[in-house]
Amino acid sequence: MNKKNSKIIDDTLNYLKFYKDYKDYSIYKDEITISGLSAALNTKKTPGKNQLNESPTVTYIPEQKRQINLESPVVKSSIDSESWINCNSLESFANEIRNCPKCEILSRTRKQVVFGTGNPKADIVVVGEAPGADEDVQGKPFVGRAGKLLTDILSAINFSREEVYICNILKCRPPENRNPLPDEIANCEPYLFKQLEMIKPMLILAVGTFAAQTLLKTKEPLGKMRGKFHICNGIKMMVTYHPAALLRNPNWKRPAWEDVKLLRMEYDKLKNLNN
Ligand code: URA
Numbered sequence: 001m002n003k004k005n006s007k008i009i010d011d012t013l014n015y016l017k018f019y020k021d022y023k024d025y026s027i028y029k030d031e032i033t034i035s036g037l038s039a040a041l042n043t044k045k046t047p048g049k050n051q052l053n054e055s056p057t058v059t060y061i062p063e064q065k066r067q068i069n070l071e072s073p074v075v076k077s078s079i080d081s082e083s084w085i086n087c088n089s090l091e092s093f094a095n096e097i098r099n100c101p102k103c104e105i106l107s108r109t110r111k112q113v114v115f116g117t118g119n120p121k122a123d124i125v126v127v128g129e130a131p132g133a134d135e136d137v138q139g140k141p142f143v144g145r146a147g148k149l150l151t152d153i154l155s156a157i158n159f160s161r162e163e164v165y166i167c168n169i170l171k172c173r174p175p176e177n178r179n180p181l182p183d184e185i186a187n188c189e190p191y192l193f194k195q196l197e198m199i200k201p202m203l204i205l206a207v208g209t210f211a212a213q214t215l216l217k218t219k220e221p222l223g224k225m226r227g228k229f230h231i232c233n234g235i236k237m238m239v240t241y242h243p244a245a246l247l248r249n250p251n252w253k254r255p256a257w258e259d260v261k262l263l264r265m266e267y268d269k270l271k272n273l274n275n
Contacts, residue, residue, distance in 0.1 A: 116167030130170035208242030
């Protein structure tokens with residue numbers, strides 16, 4: 001067997017081992033988070049390319065409480081019916097939550113819930129932060145300036161918007177585009193996880209600090225999270241800059257391009273494995 005094929009097989013085996021062992025774990029560098037439990041992986045060697053072959057010592061750190069911003073208004077979760085849990089299509093799911101009352105402020109100030117758009121069987125799900133003004137009006141995610149750039153980024157790696165699925169951590173626009181509050185995330189996150197469970201994508205692309213930190217339950221800066229794969233709910237995830245940040249800082253376009261190229265390569269690799 002030639003060297004190249006043998007490397008492909010090694011990489012694949014490593015990935016499968018990684019996937020099997022750490023499914024449902026969020027991986028970041030040398031730290032694993034198991035739905036609320038942090039497990040530090042004390043590998044003896046410097047973590048490198050082959051770190052997944054080493055058998056780590058796992059130390060559990062007590063469950064970390066979700067950080068609640070005490071200054072944020074108390075947001076009461078008051079959805080009467082949780083029937084969305086049993087929906088079996090994205091369409092019926094979207095319909096079930098179109099009047100979601102969970103976040104008092106957002107449900108009063110939004111024009112509509114922005115559920116998500118794209119292929120319900122997508123291999124790739126793009127997750128952003130929250131709808132902005134344009135999205136709130138049109139009811140679709142990423143349709144403003146940042147959305148146009150996202151479309152261009154996807155098309156640069158040969159994906160159309162229609163073949164992927166695009167959604168956000170929050171389904172409603174925060175007033176004045178302020179940052180989502182912790183209670184709002186807690187209210188809305190189950191919807192995203194249900195979407196992921198229904199779509200079952202091969203890969204997630206988290207755009208922006210907020211999406212990445214929320215999905216990985218970490219406070220790591222984006223610069224440290226980008227450029228490599230993480231696991232979110234058993235799904236491989238790449239993190240990159242938010243298109244709006246790229247509009248403000250064109251210097252980040254190069255690293256963002258590197259990130260999405262990795263995503264494309266991983267997609268091609270996984271697709272070949274499945275065929
Ligand atoms: N920014 C986001 O994070 N999501 C959108 O849908 C639009 C802008």
